[in-house]
Amino acid sequence: MGEIAADSSHPRYKSLLLRHRLEKAAKKGMLAASALIAHGRGEAFDYLLGEVTTASALIATQQAAIRLNSAKRPIICLNGNVVALAGKELLLVADALNCPVEVNIFYRTPERMAALLNHLQAIKEKLNLDIEILGANPDAKIPGLEGPRANCTSKGIFSSDVILVPLEDGDRCEALVAMGKFVIVVDLNPLSRSARMGDLTIVDELTRFAENLLTAIGESHTLQDFDNDRFLSDAHNRIVSNATNQ
């Protein structure tokens, strides 16, 4: 793995690099076992998408930048895979937006929360960023969810108006929509519950999305009406078309 990942000419370089990030994160105790399985599902869908950001997904990303830029209380929600794959890029996005991030994980244990918070803190210090990393001390509940997965912070997720939740579970996505928030989802499967539940769905691989979002936040894009179903069907059509022609 190590030697393959180091060779950027390898046709699977990017995919192996992401896998390597997850394997390192797993060793640090940042991930649940199901997180790796979820990544594999994503890999298969990205393969079918052609492993590129589609024009449609780029437009959706630009719309996400506009919504986050114009929000009163934007927030970026980070789980284990998100931190492992694009923690750095999303902290840079939060810095550019001047908004907090909140660690919020499905299988919540004190050990995993500590591992994720420490990892983010290290990135923050290295890049000398002035952002708030929430999640250590939840003091509110997301209505409609049960157990530890309902936990959130009152000044973070709970009171946010626009929320970016990449790679999110369908139940939580639905609960956030029910709270009246504008929910921006990133998911490689256009048919997943999260993808269909979100107000704005970017069907793209997370690290490509994060880099594009960082660029788009610094650009000037026009707020447009959009049809989220159209973004989903564009992605679906691409998958069918690629699968048919292989």
Place this chain on the structure above:
Amino acid sequence: MGEIAADSSHPRYKSLLLRHRLEKAAKKGMLAASALIAHGRGEAFDYLLGEVTTASALIATQQAAIRLNSAKRPIICLNGNVVALAGKELLLVADALNCPVEVNIFYRTPERMAALLNHLQAIKEKLNLDIEILGANPDAKIPGLEGPRANCTSKGIFSSDVILVPLEDGDRCEALVAMGKFVIVVDLNPLSRSARMGDLTIVDELTRFAENLLTAIGESHTLQDFDNDRFLSDAHNRIVSNATNQ
């Protein structure tokens, strides 16, 4: 996870049960991190296949039963995911065929080999089976492979004529074909290198395949000429058709 997996009425019951088996295996040290990612990719393809054994895959499975039944030195090759998902069923197949199994893993470490061999030994004792479990003491090399992944046993994989290698890596699959063996592959992605390399490819989820194989070995099926590309294109067409109609 535990409580969901216990409820067989849950629409994702089977999928969650398999995930649970892998998570338990991961905790026992039986799996590399990449094994969970590979399972996730398989899940996505199985979802697109409709999570059922196709008529074409069942015919391929019956052909596998015939080839294994009529082989001089059949063998079943087991890696981490295979042991975790269908170790029991494949030991029963080996018992019915009166053939050995061999543990053979891509990322070979003494700890993982020991965990896998112990797990299989426990199943063997519980079911009171009289089968040989090889792999602990490799004394031969698969030509064309480098490092520990070339290791095999002379009385097992090395001298076999018909080899069942579920969920196998493409390189090893190619190397086994180059040795002149009849290679039977089980893979959910009909476009994978392993699927295209094998002499006979069953595009089906491993536990469904293992149960069907066990049944087919006890039945009388006729040896037929078959076109493996046809099995692959049947699966591919099913995936495209299901994706189109969703």
